[in-house]
Amino acid sequence: xxxxxxxxxxxxxxxxxxxxxxxxxxxxxxxxxxxxxxxxxxxxxxxxxxxxxxxxxxxxxxxxxxxxxxxxxxxxxxxxxxxxxxxxxxxxxxxxxxxxxxxxxxxxxxxxxxxxxxxxxxxxxxxxxxxxxxxxxxxxxxxxxxxxxxxxxxxxxxxxxxxxxxxxxxxxxxxxxxxxxxxxxxxxxxxxxxxxxxxxxxxxxxxxx
Amino acid sequence: xxxxxxxxxxxxxxxxxxxxxxxxxxxxxxxxxxxxxxxxxxxxxxxxxxxxxxxxxxxxxxxxxxxxxxxxxxxxxxxxxxxxxxxxxxxxxxxxxxxxxxxxxxxxxxxxxxxxxxxxxxxxxxxxxxxxxxxxxxxxxxxxxxxxxxxxxxxxxxxxxxxxxxxxxxxxxxxxxxxxxxxxxxxxxx
Numbered sequence: 001x002x003x004x005x006x007x008x009x010x011x012x013x014x015x016x017x018x019x020x021x022x023x024x025x026x027x028x029x030x031x032x033x034x035x036x037x038x039x040x041x042x043x044x045x046x047x048x049x050x051x052x053x054x055x056x057x058x059x060x061x062x063x064x065x066x067x068x069x070x071x072x073x074x075x076x077x078x079x080x081x082x083x084x085x086x087x088x089x090x091x092x093x094x095x096x097x098x099x100x101x102x103x104x105x106x107x108x109x110x111x112x113x114x115x116x117x118x119x120x121x122x123x124x125x126x127x128x129x130x131x132x133x134x135x136x137x138x139x140x141x142x143x144x145x146x147x148x149x150x151x152x153x154x155x156x157x158x159x160x161x162x163x164x165x166x167x168x169x170x171x172x173x174x175x176x177x178x179x180x181x182x183x184x185x186x187x188x189x190x191x192x193x194x195x196x197x198x199x200x201x202x203x204x205x206x207x208x209x
Numbered sequence: 210x211x212x213x214x215x216x217x218x219x220x221x222x223x224x225x226x227x228x229x230x231x232x233x234x235x236x237x238x239x240x241x242x243x244x245x246x247x248x249x250x251x252x253x254x255x256x257x258x259x260x261x262x263x264x265x266x267x268x269x270x271x272x273x274x275x276x277x278x279x280x281x282x283x284x285x286x287x288x289x290x291x292x293x294x295x296x297x298x299x300x301x302x303x304x305x306x307x308x309x310x311x312x313x314x315x316x317x318x319x320x321x322x323x324x325x326x327x328x329x330x331x332x333x334x335x336x337x338x339x340x341x342x343x344x345x346x347x348x349x350x351x352x353x354x355x356x357x358x359x360x361x362x363x364x365x366x367x368x369x370x371x372x373x374x375x376x377x378x379x380x381x382x383x384x385x386x387x388x389x390x391x392x393x394x395x396x397x398x399x
């Protein structure tokens with residue numbers, strides 16, 4: 001991968017929102033236990049985050065930091081209303097199951113932290129590409145973890161029964177989400193370390209590639 | 210006996226261990242005692258005062274407009290956010306640059322917003338909880354629960370970040386697995 005492509009692809013792989021930054025992990029841990037839940041949350045997260053960050057980029061830069069964060073959160077809360085209305089059409093049975101986590105994706109770290117720390121320091125074109133890749137990074141992790149949990153915890157995939165020999169029902173519970181996400185983070189780091197041929201990467205900062 | 214039962218209630222209703230709310234903020238808080246102290250204080254202030262605000266909004270909001278809850282809760286937290294920053298600025302101007310970061314970290318996160326929604330959801334399900342005192346107490350409990358979880362994580366923080374843990378799992382991955390095990394124990398208590 002060239003050095004020019006690396007920062008753009010950062011959001012998808014090396015700086016993955018969930019596995020590297022450990023952001024927006026509550027919905028993954030609690031609701032990411034079936035593929036249908038994951039699809040509903042991916043839709044909410046993608047729509048709210050993308051539209052909010054794009055609209056927020058027109059907010060004057062000279063406003064105080066605190067004021068801008070509140071404005072971004074307010075924009076996200078307004079975007080949430082039509083997004084939820086549409087979700088109730090597409091996922092009528094899923095939204096009540098997701099409960100408060102559907103609302104909580106509206107105040108996610110990509111909107112309240114990364115906008116000022118990362119996205120709005122880029123040109124608009126780069127910002128759009130980086131934002132899309134960060135969103136896709138979250139969506140991919142959410143979907144993979146939900147699929148694994150659904151398969152291992154309930155023996156189903158998208159609600160259809162599959163031939164699973166062993167069921168670990170605990171993986172469907174929040175503690176299972178914590179443990180599985182921890183294991184995924186470790187594997188992700190291990191792969192990153194192996195790719196860099198660097199055995200001396202210090203832990204604790206969440207960056208591994 | 211009262212203290213023990215209260216402690217068990219704090220653990221079993223803990224929003225981090227049971228609902229994973231504010232886990233990322235917890236990792237920041239558990240990094241040092243100073244961080245923990247300030248983040249815990251500001252989160253508890255936000256959840257306690259914010260819960261009182263949430264009660265007032267729930268009372269005024271017509272049933273058909275519940276989708277506006279998020280927007281109104283965000284506005285409550287926004288007002289508290291400015292109020293807290295102003296208090297810090299006028300009372301402790303010299304160290305404002307340092308202390309304001311804790312307010313930034315604590316304001317808009319799942320721990321605070323999730324607490325307001327969880328308390329409101331519980332009050333909708335059980336009308337005996339639908340009073341301002343109950344909202345404030347539960348808001349304060351959520352903040353205390355956050356402190357408790359941060360202490361539980363702090364107890365193992367050094368070991369989980371030490372070289373004894375394989376490089377790939379050192380830090381965040383080990384902390385997630387550790388929290389999962391604690392959460393599993395809480396699950397067994399309920």
